[in-house]
Amino acid sequence: MKTFIEKLPKAELHLHIEGSFEPELMFKIAQRNHIEIPYNSVEEIEEAYKFNCLQDFLNIYYQGAGVLVTEQDFYDLTYSYLQKCADQHVRHTEIMFDPQTHTHRGVAFETVINGISKACEDANAKLGVSSLLIMSYLRHLSEEDAFRTLEQSLPFKAKIKAIGLDSSEKGNPPSKFKNVFEASVKEGYIPLAHAGEEGSAVYVWEAIDILGIKRIDHGNNALQDENLVKEIIKRDIALTVCPLSNTALRVVDDLKNHPLKKMMDLGLKVTVNSDDPAYFGGQVNKNYEAIQVALNLSKSDLYQLAKNSFQYSLLDENTKQVYLNELEVYFNNNK
Ligand code: HPA
Numbered sequence: 390m391k392t393f394i395e396k397l398p399k400a401e402l403h404l405h406i407e408g409s410f411e412p413e414l415m416f417k418i419a420q421r422n423h424i425e426i427p428y429n430s431v432e433e434i435e436e437a438y439k440f441n442c443l444q445d446f447l448n449i450y451y452q453g454a455g456v457l458v459t460e461q462d463f464y465d466l467t468y469s470y471l472q473k474c475a476d477q478h479v480r481h482t483e484i485m486f487d488p489q490t491h492t493h494r495g496v497a498f499e500t501v502i503n504g505i506s507k508a509c510e511d512a513n514a515k516l517g518v519s520s521l522l523i524m525s526y527l528r529h530l531s532e533e534d535a536f537r538t539l540e541q542s543l544p545f546k547a548k549i550k551a552i553g554l555d556s557s558e559k560g561n562p563p564s565k566f567k568n569v570f571e572a573s574v575k576e577g578y579i580p581l582a583h584a585g586e587e588g589s590a591v592y593v594w595e596a597i598d599i600l601g602i603k604r605i606d607h608g609n610n611a612l613q614d615e616n617l618v619k620e621i622i623k624r625d626i627a628l629t630v631c632p633l634s635n636t637a638l639r640v641v642d643d644l645k646n647h648p649l650k651k652m653m654d655l656g657l658k659v660t661v662n663s664d665d666p667a668y669f670g671g672q673v674n675k676n677y678e679a680i681q682v683a684l685n686l687s688k689s690d691l692y693q694l695a696k697n698s699f700q701y702s703l704l705d706e707n708t709k710q711v712y713l714n715e716l717e718v719y720f721n722n723n724k
């Protein structure tokens with residue numbers, strides 16, 4: 390099974406680039422920029438990466454991102470992640486980035502987007518990994534602040550495919566961002582959002598009805614409401630599920646109790662993703678492996694998950710088909 394997963398062609402659809410920041414690289418970049426971080430070793434960083442909830446994690450995550458200053462920093466961060474994609478047979482990835490985490494520290498939007506997008510172009514050419522970008526608004530900040538970010542993004546519109554909504558969910562419902570999502574969609578961005586990670590099914594309803602999202606990040610708590618599940622299936626909206634993130638942040642107490650298989654059995658379209666791999670104990674393949682063992686998933690389940698990852702990506706239909714064909718051949722030869 391491990392080998393089957395390692396070589397399985399797949400896409401990753403839920404990944405925060407700031408959450409892929411491995412301690413080694415963080416140290417290197419902090420030193421390069423002469424920025425002090427409150428850790429003396431990689432071991433100390435790893436020790437600090439033990440969370441009990443989303444907010445504890447976010448506090449450390451924003452602190453780590455604080456060492457990123459130059460275009461080269463964003464390039465190195467992104468290329469390092471894309472290299473791991475290539476090693477794991479991730480053929481395509483949809484990368485979220487949080488502009489406000491950087492612009493609020495005085496880093497220009499342009500620096501962030503240019504560093505990230507150059508790494509994506511190079512990885513496409515050199516590693517054969519395709520990618521697109523999702524600009525995520527931080528939901529603990531105001532809608533007005535998100536509007537400023539939308540404005541800043543417009544000169545770089547061609548480099549950004551979609552918008553997302555992340556950070557502290559509780560107390561920051563999707564409805565808070567109704568106007569900025571509407572304006573973003575008018576500019577051509579595809580709307581996506583985190584919903585139902587710590588927030589209830591009501592937040593998932595708001596995300597699909599008020600923000601009109603095309604894909605739900607996490608969505609675990611959608612299971613609280615049967616009618617919501619039916620509606621998500623009817624609208625053919627996929628859930629980007631992150632197993633190791635869910636146990637790290639106590640959204641799920643034990644992987645054996647993870648609802649992924651139940652979701653699949655209900656007819657929901659689910660994908661497997663790493664979320665913040667440097668913080669939650671594993672890249673995407675480790676997420677596949679852990680959930681396969683915990684829920685005793687079959688090869689055919691894994692094939693379905695990988696198939697969903699291409700099917701529900703934001704790629705054009707022709708490119709999707711190329712990847713789906715590659716997956717099909719792989720599955721037929723390795724059943
Ligand atoms: N949830 C919400 N916001 C985030 C996450 C997450 O898992 N990772 C990075 N920002």
Ligand code: ZN
Binds near residue numbers: 405
């Ligand atoms: Zn996330």
